[in-house]
Amino acid sequence: AQTVTQSQPEMSVQEAETVTLSCTYDTSESDYYLFWYKQPPSRQMILVIRQEAYKQQNATENRFSVNFQKAAKSFSLKISDSQLGDAAMYFCAYRRWEDTDKLIFGTGTRLQVFP
Amino acid sequence: KAGVTQTPRYLIKTRGQQVTLSCSPISGHRSVSWYQQTPGQGLQFLFEYFSETQRNKGNFPGRFSGRQFSNSRSEMNVSTLELGDSALYLCASSLDPGESSNQPQHFGDGTRLSIL
Numbered sequence: 482a483q484t485v486t487q488s489q490p491e492m493s494v495q496e497a498e499t500v501t502l503s504c505t506y507d508t509s510e511s512d513y514y515l516f517w518y519k520q521p522p523s524r525q526m527i528l529v530i531r532q533e534a535y536k537q538q539n540a541t542e543n544r545f546s547v548n549f550q551k552a553a554k555s556f557s558l559k560i561s562d563s564q565l566g567d568a569a570m571y572f573c574a575y576r577r578w579e580d581t582d583k584l585i586f587g588t589g590t591r592l593q594v595f596p
Numbered sequence: 597k598a599g600v601t602q603t604p605r606y607l608i609k610t611r612g613q614q615v616t617l618s619c620s621p622i623s624g625h626r627s628v629s630w631y632q633q634t635p636g637q638g639l640q641f642l643f644e645y646f647s648e649t650q651r652n653k654g655n656f657p658g659r660f661s662g663r664q665f666s667n668s669r670s671e672m673n674v675s676t677l678e679l680g681d682s683a684l685y686l687c688a689s690s691l692d693p694g695e696s697s698n699q700p701q702h703f704g705d706g707t708r709l710s711i712l
Contacts (some may be wrong), residue, residue, distance in 0.1 A: 516700070526686060526703035572639065576620035582629040582690055582701055583652045 484509045487587035494563045495595050501548075502558045502590045510534075512578035515549070515556045520589075521569040529571070532556065534578075552560030560592075565595050568594045598623065600704035602687050608710045614675040617707045621668050621689030627651075628670040629701065630662060633684040642685075645670050674709075682711045 484507045494500035506515070516527040532540045532549050539547050544564075548557045560567055573587040601620040603640055609615050621628050629652075630642040641654040645664035662672040668689070688701035 518703075523705065524684060524686075525705045526688070526706075528700045528702075531700060582627050582644045582688065583641050583654075584629075584631075584639075584688075584701065585641070586631075588638045 483510070483513075483575055483585050484576065485585050485587035487573055487590050489590045490588070490593045491593070493593040493595060494560070496563055496565060497558060498563055499561045500563055500592065502556070502560075502571050502573075502592070504556045506554050506556065506573070506575050506585055507576065508554070508577075510577055513560050514576045514578070515547075516574040516576070516584070517545070517547070517558045518572045518574060518586075519567075519569045522570065526572070530558065536563075563594050565594050566596065568592055600687055600689050601704055602685075602704035602707050604672045604707060605705065606708045606710075608712060609677050610681060610712050611677055613677050614673060615632070615677060615709060616671050617672045617685055617687075619672075619687030619689075619704060621670070621687075622702055625689035625702070626668050627690045627692070628664055628668065629688045630670070630672050631688065631689075632656075633706070634680075634682070638651050639686070640646060642672065648669055677711050679691045682709060684708050 486505045513534045515532045518526045530542045544561045570589045572589045574584040606607045627646045629644040633639045644652040648664045661674045664670045684706045686706045688703045690701045691699045
């Protein structure tokens with residue numbers, strides 16, 4: 482069975498600084514997808530960034546980028562130029578290639594941003 | 597374009613009762629998935645529906661069931677409610693969950709269910 486581990490329950494960063502959230506996963510599959518979702522207090526899960534396992538190039542979305550290390554089964558999220566609005570719970574998620582919409586989530590990292 | 601709509605937003609029930617939660621996907625989306633979020637267990641997959649058929653199911657007891665209608669709207673039902681069923685129930689929809697699809701899921705705001 483696939484598992485996703487987020488070892489940092491809480492992280493904090495100062496506004497305009499950079500922070501990296503860690504995620505590791507376990508799978509025997511070779512093709513899969515990885516995601517980072519953000520859940521602010523409003524509760525809605527918002528997709529931040531996604532990565533297809535067959536792509537070697539790390540995904541980037543504006544201030545958000547990932548460091549995908551397939552051999553190490555590591556998928557960290559880097560947030561550059563942190564903003565107060567980045568404060569939220571961040572979840573790492575895994576999806577098998579053929580499992581359509583079944584996401585396996587990590588336990589989450591609560592990110593605080595200080596002015 | 598309207599997002600994923602879940603109703604009701606809050607719900608309070610007592611043990612032994614049953615409850616039905618509703619989810620309207622984004623227009624054009626055909627796949628709907630449900631997740632349970634609790635402080636203890638985190639986010640857990642309940643089930644996924646596509647074209648009125650259950651395509652995938654998580655590890656939950658038979659008290660948890662769902663269905664999808666021809667307009668892609670979905671409902672989930674929980675019977676004989678237990679205290680441990682208190683949770684945020686999230687619904688997500690996607691465009692087309694065909695094999696190897698990388699279509700992302702869009703989540704609703706969830707229904708907060710409290711069992712007294």
